[in-house]
Amino acid sequence: MTEELLSLQSVNMTYYGSAFGLTDVDLALSEGETLIVYGREGSGKSTLLRIIAKLEEISSGEILLKGRKIRDISYKELNFGYTFGKESLDKRKTVGEIISYPMLLREYSEDKIGEYLEYAEHFFDLDCACKVSNLKEIDVAHMILARLFSVERQLYLVDDVWKDLPLEIQSEIVDKVVLLTQAKSAIVAIGDVRLAEKFFDKNRLTVAFGGTFTSALPLDQIKRRPQNMESAILCGYELHIGRLQKTELGYYAELEGEKYPVSQPISDIYVGKEVCFALDGAFGVQKFYYDKNCERIIAD
Numbered sequence: 001m002t003e004e005l006l007s008l009q010s011v012n013m014t015y016y017g018s019a020f021g022l023t024d025v026d027l028a029l030s031e032g033e034t035l036i037v038y039g040r041e042g043s044g045k046s047t048l049l050r051i052i053a054k055l056e057e058i059s060s061g062e063i064l065l066k067g068r069k070i071r072d073i074s075y076k077e078l079n080f081g082y083t084f085g086k087e088s089l090d091k092r093k094t095v096g097e098i099i100s101y102p103m104l105l106r107e108y109s110e111d112k113i114g115e116y117l118e119y120a121e122h123f124f125d126l127d128c129a130c131k132v133s134n135l136k137e138i139d140v141a142h143m144i145l146a147r148l149f150s151v152e153r154q155l156y157l158v159d160d161v162w163k164d165l166p167l168e169i170q171s172e173i174v175d176k177v178v179l180l181t182q183a184k185s186a187i188v189a190i191g192d193v194r195l196a197e198k199f200f201d202k203n204r205l206t207v208a209f210g211g212t213f214t215s216a217l218p219l220d221q222i223k224r225r226p227q228n229m230e231s232a233i234l235c236g237y238e239l240h241i242g243r244l245q246k247t248e249l250g251y252y253a254e255l256e257g258e259k260y261p262v263s264q265p266i267s268d269i270y271v272g273k274e275v276c277f278a279l280d281g282a283f284g285v286q287k288f289y290y291d292k293n294c295e296r297i298i299a300d
Contacts, residue, residue: 002030003066005185006052006155011061013051022047022211025061029155034186035216038196039208039230041163045189048213049157052187053082065154081153083161086140089132095143096128102151120146123176138162138169145173149180156186163191174198193234207231210295225287229276229294237278237286239294246271253277253285260285263299270298 006029014021022044029035037045050056052063054070063070070078081102089098096117103113117128124142135143141162148156158181162173174195177188190196196205206216207230214227219235226232232239242255244265253260255277262285265271275298276290288297 002032005029005031005033005066007062007064008052009062009064011051011063012059013047013056014059020044020211021059022051022213025213027206027213027216029185029187029216032183032185034181034184034188034199034203036196036199036203036205037187037189037208037213038191038193038205038234039189040191043191043208043230044211044213045191045208046159047211048208049082049159049187049189052155053080053157054078055082079154080157081148081151081155082157083144083148083159085159085161086144089140089144091131091133093132094128095126095130095132095135095139098132098143099126099128099147099150102147106151108151116150120150137165138173141165141173142176145177145180154185156181156184158186158188160189160191167192167194170195171198196234207234212295225297226278227297229290232278232288232290237280239276239290240279241274241292242277244270244273244275244289253289255279255285262289263287265289265298266300267298 008025008027011025012023037048039045047056051058054075065073065078099117099120100113103116120126121128124146126139126142126146144161158177162170175198178198181188200219204216204218207214207228209228209230214231222231223235226235229239240255242253245252245254251262251264253262274292276292276294278286278289280286287299289299290296291298
């Protein structure tokens with residue numbers, strides 16, 4: 001049985017002076033597992049990675065590493081790797097200096113450092129002698145990833161540092177991330193469903209929406225009952241606003257003049273109101289549907 005590595009239990013986080021944050025996050029990661037965090041810009045993906053990396057403080061709840069509270073564990077003992085953004089890079093240094101920095105901290109031999117830099121040049125198509133200030137955007141993303149994976153980590157936290165690049169280039173970079181995270185404990189944040197699909201076969205995913213996160217499940221389980229709007233879109237459902245109605249025969253959705261039988265809502269307070277229904281081309285309205293703001297399922 002695989003040992004649990006990381007656990008987030010009822011975690012809440014708010015930024016000072018802002019209404020945005022993370023709400024009641026419950027997630028777990030096993031040793032050697034890659035967890036995909038999918039969500040659009042501003043959904044909370046990066047904030048989630050930052051609180052795990054101890055770059056932001058949580059307001060309540062607990063984050064545990066093998067049962068220990070991470071707030072009581074030093075950065076060195078945690079040994080988490082995080083894809084720091086390009087704004088934190090020293091543009092006066094060379095690519096090789098940036099990549100080798102984690103290895104130097106761990107007193108790797110010159111031969112071992114040189115071997116990895118040679119690998120990085122080939123795998124990421126980088127010139128280690130090039131100054132950071134002269135790099136193209138794709139090279140910056142490659143360099144950040146090369147530095148992250150230059151040493152063995154207990155957990156790799158991979159933010160989507162490629163998100164501003166053309167989709168074709170993003171796809172090539174994510175293909176590399178798929179290879180690099182195999183058999184490693186990692187959490188990967190992705191904001192495009194076409195890229196997230198590259199991980200779906202073997203990995204669980206959680207869907208971020210407005211600072212909340214769904215249960216981490218394989219895609220086929222999520223599709224049976226998407227927990228929020230983003231989950232439904234991810235699974236290919238069409239979402240439509242319609243009116244929930246009730247007769248002596250049961251409940252139905254009224255969409256563009258058509259009536260579709262639906263399951264019972266969690267409360268009759270929704271009857272007569274507009275709600276968000278998930279449509280499937282083959283089966284019509286699905287049993288699950290959402291409040292008008294698409295924040296939660298309101299059907300049993």
